[in-house]
Amino acid sequence: MPPVVRPPVCSTEMELCPVLTELLALREECRRLKELAQTDSLTGLYNRRYLMKSLDQEMERTRRTGLPTSLIMLDLDHFKRLNDMYGHQFGDQVLSRVARILKNNVRKLDIPCRYGGEEFALVLPGTRLAQGMRLAMRLKEILAQSWEGPQGRPLQLTASFGVDTFTGKEDLTPETLLQKTDRWLFMAKARGRNTVCSPDSPQDDPGAGLTPEERRAFFFPTTSHNDRAGGSYG
């Protein structure tokens, strides 16, 4: 008995099959929409929606594995002034370049996002606060150098950074971790910008200030110490 030859699903050739073509187009559309939904069109970094989602995931991972998750937030200093001076198009170029710097200087697992305007956030899975601080310091140094304005004019561009960490012990949600980190960023702005603040940043003077009375206790009238100027050796 001759084998039964099944009729083809589609009568036309593979490349011409309208169903397959439609299917491939839909798949491409899905991919494009997904990308649109999680990236920022100007910079190509992840957007805020994706930031919240990955922060949620990484914090859950911290709870399960005990490996801390750190978060860096940074805001370009005096960005508005730059926009006003050189126009928004130039401002956009700067944002793109900052995004490229961030992408090129974080590790493979880190998640660089544009939080909004000229504010960026980096989710650092499996990272302790000290390591996060060091990354922030490094980014600060890299950002602060080699900027050029239009017509090759030198341009001063810096950023302020806030860093915080979720170790799994704190009672935090992605939103509250963002808020906490944002407060350190605010402190960095308040301390004159182009700096990094975190829970480890020295807070205000620990009360070391001496009263005038205390100071006077060490300055006695007999001042015969000039001959000892070369005496210290520490």
Added chain:
Amino acid sequence: MAEPKYWCITSGKGGVGKTCLAVNLAFALALQGRRVLLVDGDLGLANVDVLLGLEVRTTVRDILDLGADPDATLITVHPLLSVLPASSGVPEMANLGPDDQGLLQETVRAMATPFHYVILDTAAGLGPAVLWFNAIADLSLVVATPDPTALTDAYALIKVLAQSRQGNHFGIVLNCVQDEEEASQIFHTLNRATERFLGLRLNYLGAVPLDPAVKKAVRDQAPFLNSAPQSRAAQAVINLTDRLKELDLDRLESIKADDQGMKLQSLR
């Protein structure tokens, strides 16, 4: 074996001879047959290695950042004396966070077990690392010179340590003095101030006289205890070492057993 004793050499002001004293004290103890671990606690601007002319390959920083083997980091400068070097020119190391501090403390504790004494040489100033090293030490040796600014800074350091409840016992070592009489006068000035303003009595441990042998030894990158054992400074350090070894911490004036109502509790 008994727990190693932790002595923290500290000063507030820079350039009063902390590192030099730490190195020579460590040598004096080693020459007397004690096993000593000298920790360079000046994490940002380390210079124990410079004073000893050491070639440093790995440092505290490599242990914390890269998980380097702590024992491979130690440098043996005498059969009984090992040095844990720090890294120079790394500003962020001076601001260790709580988890790095915990790791460093664990590392030092683990490394310290075979030793009789751990000498912690701190940075100048009142940075978090300085306060923290004082908090883990049994005894803070506060170094000052007769210079009024050095005395003021020593007082400020003691004030901060006492108020933040770090540091356990304070001993005063005076450096670059002319003679015992001057040393005693200076100690009383400092002690009067701490008694009056902080309600705190200090312990006088000794003085090291101004001595050209010291400067020469620093330039030669050798401890003066080795290069000039007969010098006045070397003799003073040996006397100081003897006194420190005999020291019974429980009988010392302590910020814990303070009678002026400051009722400070130590962190430990």
